[in-house]
């Protein structure tokens with residue numbers, strides 16, 4: 259049987275993207291590619307379409323590497339021969355590359371197993387919606403794992419190709435989305451003074467988002483509040499609206515600071531609701547805990563970077579985006595590692611973004627040298 263190259267695998271994953279929660283076909287492909295690497299254990303359908311593969315003797319410490327299965331609900335803009343076959347769906351965050359790295363790592367393990375450690379691969383569903391990691395971790399199979407370390411990398415456009423970017427402590431922000439619903443009472447549009455309308459409260463919340471944002475990420479008290487969506491009344495021109503909603507994302511350096519920010523926002527929304535006799539309800543969606551890197555794990559990554567002769571940069575501040583890896587890092591010690599994917603590459607989630615195939619070997623080398631580090635210790 260001819261073994262597909264890793265580049266071919268990445269292109270196939272790119273061409274057939276699945277959205278969060280619907281990654282059945284992608285997970286199936288992954289298992290087909292992993293089969294020749296002969297995992298000792300292969301579990302499917304964990305927390306949705308999650309896959310767990312484990313290699314090596316049960317008595318040895320387990321080192322986990324995690325990648326994401328899902329693509330984004332965005333129309334790709336490219337002329338690539340392997341561009342997405344599915345309208346409105348595309349791998350624009352590089353998860354196709356991250357998955358391929360794990361297949362490459364499994365192949366290298368199969369050809370040259372590392373004595374004294376166990377290799378585990380996690381392919382998680384629904385990263386982009388912040389649901390897949392928690393769903394996988396709720397499965398008893400995951401709870402029984404007790405790994406020594408868990409690692410993942412994310413490619414970082416705008417940084418030199420192949421440079422490894424590290425940070426002890428938080429590397430990605432704590433993020434969640436909040437929906438504030440304001441219910442009052444409508445009136446005739448000719449008599450707006452008789453309504454309890456959400457108009458003023460929502461307008462003030464839009465402005466408050468700006469004043470609550472402190473965007474300097476090198477300051478640990480940075481916060482970013484972004485209005486995402488508003489809805490007031492309907493297209494009924496005789497009616498002063500009696501209800502509305504505003505959706506915002508909140509970001510902070512860690513989970514406690516995010517909780518404080520949420521409390522401040524709610525207190526302000528509550529004050530506005532009382533002023534205009536509105537009933538306030540709130541819901542939190544898509545919560546990503548901060549990804550907190552274990553300092554010892556980072557020291558181990560630094561040694562592996564030296565072993566693999568890679569370039570290293572230390573990040574001065576956490577990224578403002580959220581990452582589902584935060585759930586795994588809150589459960590087990592490890593690290594989320596940044597891998598520069600090129601200074602001229604389109605940003606993540608941009609319609610023209612495409613993961614650079616030249617980065618595949620860098621990630622596999624780094625992970626393989628990390629495995630060897632645990633053999634030596």
Ligand SMILES: [Zn+2]
Nearest residue numbers: 351386606607
């Ligand atoms: Zn993404």
Ligand SMILES: [Zn+2]
Nearest residue numbers: 351352353412
């Ligand atoms: Zn991503």
